Amino acid sequence: RIAFRRDVNATPPSWPRPENSLQAHVEFMVDDLDAAERRIVSLGGRPIETRDAVGPHEERGYSDPAGHSFTVRLVPPTAPKQG
Template identity: 80%
Template sequence: MTLVTAGMVVLDCAEPEKLAEFYKELLGAEDVDAHVNRVEIRARDGFRLALRRDVNATAPSWPRPENSLQAHLEFVVDDLDAVERLIVGLGGRPVETGDASGPTGERGYADPAGHSFTVRRGTSTAPKQG
């Protein structure tokens, strides 16, 4: 018997409504459910993301070592360059540059509130470094 029937990633941020617009556009989400201090997004593929209001939220400093990564999102994409243009156009920013050539290229970004996430091609088999 399964006790846990669903789950989602929850990010704390000062302005969940504003950050929800970033992820809604990035994910092409159609279903957005807003509450007083929380916004939930459901992408077409079923991925669920919640943004919870925390007026004292501070962004992690990743990839700098003085603050832990805490958590990050990872999205699989077909075209790294096109997705980068979309992310930057929506207010996100690159946080790490690396060689994205080859079948498992990966790039790191921060959303407008500073939460880190990566986009990658293919299936990564490498362990986390650091």
């Protein structure tokens, strides 16, 4: 279970500066990155430049309208075992 609440006194995050940087990083798993990006942008999200991101997974970074970052990661396909 996960819950959210609106904080009317919230200020945009200052990551990586230590003041006002208390936040959690969220990763969403999807099976279609392009469709997810269209939906995110339609809801006010903004792509974050991640061209040089390293790692074993295909993923894209975004920020919500308030500036909080999150990642959308492609779910690796699962193929039936052979043999």
